[in-house]
Amino acid sequence: MSTTTTATTKQRLTTSAMIASFADPGQRTSPAPFGHALAALAAERPEIVGLSADLAKYTDMHVFREAHPDRFFQMGMAEQVMLGAAAGMAEAGLVPFASTYSVFATRRAYDFLCLDIAEPGLNVTVVGALPGLTTGYGPSHQATEDLAILRGCPNLTIVDPCDSVDIAAAVPALADHDGPTYLRLLRGQVPTVLDEYDYRFELGRAAELRTGRDVVLISTGLMTMRALQAAQRLEADHVDVAVLHVPTIKPLDTAAIVNAARSDRLVLTLENHTVVGGLGEAVGTTLALAGIGTRFGRIGLPDEFLAAGALPTLHDRYGLSTDAIVTRIKEQLA
Structure with missing residues (x-):
C-alpha cells in the first residue's frame, strides 16, 4: 500500500505536530520517507544501524527505532560522542x-565528522535535519550555512534531495557508497514531486527535468x-x-552544468542555503573555469542570521x- 497522501491527511508514524512543513496545502506528501526507507533497507542488511542525538522523533529515525530496536x-x-561512536561502528564493519x-x-560536531569519519573515509552517513530555512525557530536551528561548512571537507559526499522520491532512492545509494556522506534531511510530511518526471536518483549526477529555450534553473533540495x-x-x-x-x-x-549553460539562456541557481559557499558559488566557479560567459544569477538566502516565524512568511x-522566484525571473528577463 502506498504511503503517499495529502499534506492535510493524518497517518501513522508521522512526526511531531510541532514540526513545520514546507508542503503546499493539498500537495501530495509521504510521511517520514527517510525513516521508512532506512527501516526497509535494514530488513535486508543486518549491518545497518541507526543513531540519534536525542532527536529520533524529529529526524524520522523513530520509524527505524520501532522496526529495529536492537540496532x-x-x-x-x-x-x-554520536559521531565518534558511529566512526567506531563503521570501523567494526557496520553501516551507521x-x-x-x-x-x-x-x-x-564538525571536528568529529572531519577527523573521525571523513579523514579515514569511513562508511558513515550523517543525516542533518532542518537544512536551510525549513524551520521557523530562528538562527539556533536554521542551518543556512551547512553546505558552506562541509564542501571544504575532503572525502565527504553531500546530498540535498528534492522530495520523498529522492530520499527513498538516496538511502540505499548512500549505504552502498564507499565513504562518508552527509544527507540534508527533509522530514515529516515530505512532498512527492519527482514521480511525475522521468527521473532516477544517481549519486553524483544531475538530471534535466524540463527543457526550455529562455531560462535554465539549476536547483537543489526543496x-x-x-x-x-x-x-x-x-x-x-x-x-x-x-x-x-x-x-x-x-x-x-x-559536465551537466557546463552543458546546460552553453546556450544563450539566463542561468539562475536556486538553493535553500545562504548564497555564500553553496550551490550558486559552486556553479559560478564551474562556469568561470570552463570559460563560459552567460547571464548568471543566484536565488538563495541572504548572508545574515534569519528571523523566526511561520515558514510561508519566511520563504x-x-x-x-x-511567487518570489517567478518575480525574480521576470525581473532578470526584463
Whole structure:
C-alpha cells in the first residue's frame, strides 16, 4: 500500500505536530520517507544501524527505532560522542546512519565528522535535519550555512534531495557508497514531486527535468520543487524554463552544468542555503573555469542570521517562495 497522501491527511508514524512543513496545502506528501526507507533497507542488511542525538522523533529515525530496536542507539544530547561512536561502528564493519539537526552536526560536531569519519573515509552517513530555512525557530536551528561548512571537507559526499522520491532512492545509494556522506534531511510530511518526471536518483549526477529555450534553473533540495512550480507558472507568460536538478552537491556534476549553460539562456541557481559557499558559488566557479560567459544569477538566502516565524512568511520574505522566484525571473528577463 502506498504511503503517499495529502499534506492535510493524518497517518501513522508521522512526526511531531510541532514540526513545520514546507508542503503546499493539498500537495501530495509521504510521511517520514527517510525513516521508512532506512527501516526497509535494514530488513535486508543486518549491518545497518541507526543513531540519534536525542532527536529520533524529529529526524524520522523513530520509524527505524520501532522496526529495529536492537540496532538503534540513543546517544543523548552529545553529537560529538554520536559521531565518534558511529566512526567506531563503521570501523567494526557496520553501516551507521547518525541523525541530528544540521546545525548540531556541522557547527557543533564538525571536528568529529572531519577527523573521525571523513579523514579515514569511513562508511558513515550523517543525516542533518532542518537544512536551510525549513524551520521557523530562528538562527539556533536554521542551518543556512551547512553546505558552506562541509564542501571544504575532503572525502565527504553531500546530498540535498528534492522530495520523498529522492530520499527513498538516496538511502540505499548512500549505504552502498564507499565513504562518508552527509544527507540534508527533509522530514515529516515530505512532498512527492519527482514521480511525475522521468527521473532516477544517481549519486553524483544531475538530471534535466524540463527543457526550455529562455531560462535554465539549476536547483537543489526543496528548491527544485519550487523551480518546477515556477516553470509551470511562467508558461502562461510564454517563458520557456528548463530545470536541472542537482541532488549531489559534492562531487558536483560539472559536465551537466557546463552543458546546460552553453546556450544563450539566463542561468539562475536556486538553493535553500545562504548564497555564500553553496550551490550558486559552486556553479559560478564551474562556469568561470570552463570559460563560459552567460547571464548568471543566484536565488538563495541572504548572508545574515534569519528571523523566526511561520515558514510561508519566511520563504516569501527571503525569496524562496514560488511567487518570489517567478518575480525574480521576470525581473532578470526584463
